[in-house]
Amino acid sequence: MLIINVKDSETIDRALRRYKRKVRDTKLMREVRTRKHFEKPSVVRRTEKLKAVYRDVRERKLDL
Structure with missing residues (x-):
């Protein structure tokens, strides 16, 4: 749970x-999305490998 201390002179917009x-920096929403449904460890590993391959191919294209 995230806690934000609002100062007396601070506006609600600034506190929001x-x-x-803070939510974005702690990557809370990403974790919530991943915990919505269970993925088998083999599926998680496969998606991580596919993402790594995609990043590698994209990086090689940028180097040309």
Whole structure:
């Protein structure tokens, strides 16, 4: 659970912006999405390998 201390002189908009930044930095939403459904460890490994291959191919294209 994220806690944001709102100061007396701080506006709600500014506090909300700080909260959103904190959520983004802690990668909370990414974890929530991954925990929505169970993936077998073999599927997780396969997707990680595919992502690595994709990144490698994209990086090689940029080097040309």
